[in-house]
Amino acid sequence: MIYKTKPFKHQEDAVKRFVDAPYGALFCEMGTGKTKMVLDILQNADDIVDAVVIAPNGLHHNWAINEIPAHIAKPVEVYCWKGPIKTKKGKQDFTRFLNTTDKTRILLINVEALRTPTGYSTVNKFLETAQHEIHMIVDESTCIKNPKAIQTKKVLKLSEMANCKWILNGTPITQSPLDLFSQCKFLHKSALPYNTYTAFKHAFAVETTMTMGSRSFRKIIGYQNLEQLTKLLEPFSLRIEKKDCLDLPDKTFTKIAVELTPEQQRIYKTMKDDCLALLDSGSLVTTTIALTRIIKLHQILTGFITDDEGTEHPIDNNRIATLMQIAETTQPLVVFCAYRHNVKSVYDALAKKYGNHQVVTFSGNESNSQRNKAVKHFQNGLANFFIATSAAAKGLTLHRASTMVYYSNNYSLETRLQSQDRIHRIGQNNKCTYIDLVVPKTVDEAILTRLKQKKELSSMVLDDLIEIIK
Template identity: 30%
Template sequence: MPWSTTTELLPHQADAVAKLLPSRVGGLFAEMGTGKSRCLIELAARRRAKIDRVVWFCPVSIKETVRKEILKHTTCGEDDVYVFDDKTDAETIPLDRPWYVVGIESLSSSVRVVSALDALLDERTFVAVDESTFIKGPHSTRTRRITDMSRRARYRAVLTGTPFTQGVVDLYAQMSFLSPKILGYNSFWSFANNHLEYDTDRKTGRVTGRIIRSHNTGYLAAKIAPYVYQIRKDECLDLPGKLYEQRWVPQTLEQMEAARTAKEEVLADEGLYDSPHIAIFRLFSRLQAIACGFAGGCPVPHRRIDGLIDAIERIPEGEKVVVWTKYRQGLGDLARAIRDSYGTDSCREFHGGLDERARNREIDAWRREARFLVATQQSGGHGLTLVEASHAIFYSTSFKYSERAQAEDRIHRIGQNRPCTYLDVAVDCGIDRRIISAVESKGATLTAFRDELDACKRKGMRNRIRELVMTL
């Protein structure tokens, strides 16, 4: 059916569309909150005569957000947007809708979804992958399936705010989805041989799989330039500023003892010296869990929730608040503590244990009536627009700054007209001090520590390695 757009493009969005429209494939690397969904809708609108449908891949957690964006910016009605669900298959899927929204994660395991897409994708399809770092792994099942099936489509696009979460290695799969001709490599190994340098084990000489250096990045930049448009928030939007605060709470004796045991155990294991990156990742994860109040799946006495309630008490009464946590474990305790202090209807939850319908109900209820939304970064950190709040509390945060930045920008995007305040609740211990320091410097917590450890390892400084580990 004929449809059209109903909202005007902002100047930076118009520039993006003008750059990407002449090519059949393209990437929009737009920082969170700059309106990349509106750009994609415009590209589809201007190609209406050449396409029958748009297949929009996105994280499962934002399928409803994507559906609402389409309805918001076009004349399309509810029946024009088909959202894949747990009943979609090749026999029941309608083939006459202009829009199809598909959860990226479902391509990993659902043959049912793959068969439905197989019946849907053809030359007159426009395929877009939103949050395209979800297909950055060149050998993953979902990357291969999406890439192979989308070859039939006349038009293809990738959209993301963080194209390189781990460096240029992330570029290969995203560009290969668009076209292998962009980079000029028919396999990941050819790409890696020309652009990636891997670490090797000093004893065995084997490649460890850790990338230590990238080469010829200027060549890659030149190759992708004709097909990519980048939007930086600070260059195109007059958004209010960001403010940062911390609420530090003391360790309990039980946390101190659990952390000391964890560090002593890793120091006694030769794996720390033979495969330090694996050992340190496990130690970091274990120590952060202890700082958040649990060890080995068992509760550890802590004061972190006290810090959360103290942070909330300093926020003006009535202001909506998003509370982010890295872990689903313990999320229920956070919600209960908030409800005990502010009422049973004050808090809603958003996490991976809820199905899509339940998540959407929780978000809608938060917008209508509740003051607090408690969410995991993994489930809620991508794609959601939560500008009803201007305060976000990080009860615990990821080791990766890219994931932290995604969560921050759920409230700092188009539609926000107030300064955004971010409060970190942290325990006064080594692991949390490192995490907060990395947030302040926009760095990667694990990477910085691994670099220090590598320097000591090369010099054979076992005593210094021990000192470093014990500072955590």
């Protein structure tokens, strides 16, 4: 077997099981390395392969930036969709990618793009040029759970050209067992013995007839035969939870790359250019001024900007969407934010989808009694999401969760280290996973790098801070 990074036993077992299979469902909890598993399956195929990875918007970039470089040992050509190809150079790059035949090709695209003619035709053109075994991967496969959705129909149509197909998800069922129908249909039309969604629903849903005025309709009130469904999934699925992975380290750290929106790119570039102009003029002469500029740049990356009067203005960003993808398959969840504005944005998004009662906050905006109530509600299972700032970094026990997301990093090393131990405490029975949302090649990444080097930004010398800005 070929591995670039040494696999844990559960990962190696998965590769051996599926390497010669035509399809499979990796229902593996976040932190167990399902992306590495499927990449190892690809690179241990008998020959060169052509692969399409379909993921929710933003996550497909993470494959290009973090996952493929970390885990693929063989020569590989990667093309990451960034929108319709308009420039001459862009067209040349894509043509060169299509003409590659001597090494594995991997096309990465967000599932939403398949709703558009250009996105769909890009994948179709790639598949038509394939000269090797075609693999198709859907990451966070609940994105195709709705059989009526346009993007689901497009994915199913494209999948007809693939030889091997894989779905990746942290949990097989997020809201309803019926979510599984179109995901399994993607893998193979005979993966489940039901030709239609209606037949599948009749087998596993309990329905009743409801009447409103002169109109009557069928409503799902529960589910049935779930043991039978589990047995149907067993031949082609793998379910792994962190608690079952005995060789996993107590703490696992992972980064998810977040792409800037055009508005963020414009504002960030303007702010960075202003900083460099100050540097050239000799105005950026103190550590305090440099640190202030870093904070302003960082705030833009996390989704807002503060004007000279101190008013905060939201900026369209992809960070929330990335977090929501994690939240869909990972609950309970602790989310740490560097800024109160982030706390509010995260709270609003989660509360809108899951209800106010499912989300609690712990920041400088609450009274002590409100904070204590938030911890109690979370630990007792009354809320599944705990959103906090550095105010929650010390002393709290939040070990009901085993996954923590750093939506935005505080630049204090002490805060980072202390916050990690909120879930890694006596009484924690699972391995702990820490996820950093990071915009590559920005101050976002520079801050995380310094924290990993155990450096306090506030105590760094001016030259170090200027290097971060550059």
